[in-house]
Amino acid sequence: MKTLVWVEHDGGAVKDATLAAVTAAAKLGEVHLLVAGQGVDGVAQAAASIAGVGKVHVADDAAYAHALAENVAPLAADLMGHHDAFVVPATTTGRNIAPRVAALIDVQQVSDILSVEGPDTFTRPIYAGNAIATVRTRDAKLVVTVRTTAFAKADAQGGTGTVEAVSSTGDKSLSSHVSSEMAENARPELTSAKIIVSGGRALGSGEKFAELIEPLADKLGAGIGASRAAVDAGYVPNDYQVGQTGKIVAPEVYVAVGISGAIQHLAGMKDSKVIVAINKDADAPIFQVADIGLVGDLFTLIPELTSKL
């Protein structure tokens, strides 16, 4: 089977999510990559050195500069004429593009796969991760998005892929990029952080969130996350949100501070290796999944913990 993996990049470097998708694709067959963007020679070279990669298809055009689905999907659909599977990391950009490609080639996509059970069979979470379904597709071609925390990252080095230019399918003039507003965050990126400290509504304010959570995260070298309640209350920007509708994370250690543990939140973090919960309510659902629990007032416990680390 020939797979085509869509490469997520920022114009300069290949994003880690792509490496997990490559691992999933390698379980299906020969791995080819698609690099679409503007001025992406460097990305293409980096993509070609990912271990196990064959051909790297490069489409360099202003139409692909912001990964607009309206322009990228026809390009991928064309390439699917001679590939059997389109494999995409389930990031916001990947989730935007893949279903459009699936519709263009008349395939029912399989979203957010956790494992590859066979050439046409996958497991995937449903109902916010409260059930795991094994599904088999009857379609002749595959379109799958990959839960990136469920697959190991392919080695970014050691590959000997060959770079091949493909012609642009052009600007479909349906959409244009106006602006981007990226949150400033010098800490480890949430989806790839080894340790995450996450705060909830119990922190009470954005100031308290910063005052308590940030020093603890700094001590641990951790990324910072938040529950939906903390985001909705405006304590932190919404790309901090961990959960079914936010980011799905699986770090080695997840420290949940003042988070009750609603179904929606658990869906985003319950595959963490070790879960530490600090909450004043001993009956909070978070303690049912926590490996280590500490019951008490976070306003005294967190400064004490930070000072003793």
Add this chain to the structure above:
Amino acid sequence: MKLLVPVKRVLDYNVKPRVKADGSGVDLSNVKMSMNPFDEIAVEEAIRLREKSGGGEIVVVSIGEAKAQETLRTALAMGADRAILVVAEQKVEPLGVAKLLQAIVAEESPDLVILGKQAIDDDMGQTGQMLAGLLGWGQGTFASKVEVADGKVAVTREVDGGLETVSLTLPAIVTTDLRLNEPRYASLPNIMKAKAKPLANKTPADYGVDVAPRLETLKVVEPGKRQAGVVVANVDELVMKLQAMGIAK
């Protein structure tokens, strides 16, 4: 402007799903069902856009079992004008739904279709993008802000790392994220009035769309259970545990 809003009837988001012992799926007998939360946000946004533009019509659509009529009545009570129910014998997958919606769009010619970004039962997150692809329209997914002006819609999208704004030529597709708005509750008088609003009953055959499933569910199981943890008495014990795991000095 004319707006089309597809809505789905799903297990209520507060209910913990129970996996059936025979592994055939999730038990939906005698459990509370509601409108998919993202779809409520879509209905709300349509109502607000109509209020801003000073007129127009909102058509809501649901595809599924006959009981989805209740979900449509809820949308009508919120403020939609009329409803279309496509009753399907079996579960319709996102591609089938997108094809049915494509046919409905051809009949209704809306300026904008607003969908939820995903349904909280199958968590697929595909229908809006698929519909946009089939129609050849622009798509503004995961929207946290929508502004219509001069034949275009500006959509601020929630993306990994922050926000992104795109401009789409109308007609277009928008899918809603959680922070787009706070949906209103239907008042009792409006619930009564909604009973008199038109609701057309259709079937997939009326649109000539083949909705045969492409995916076969082999089994559904509960996720692996986590082992019970320990509760420590104080911060010192917690620090010792963290040190033992090698994540603190």
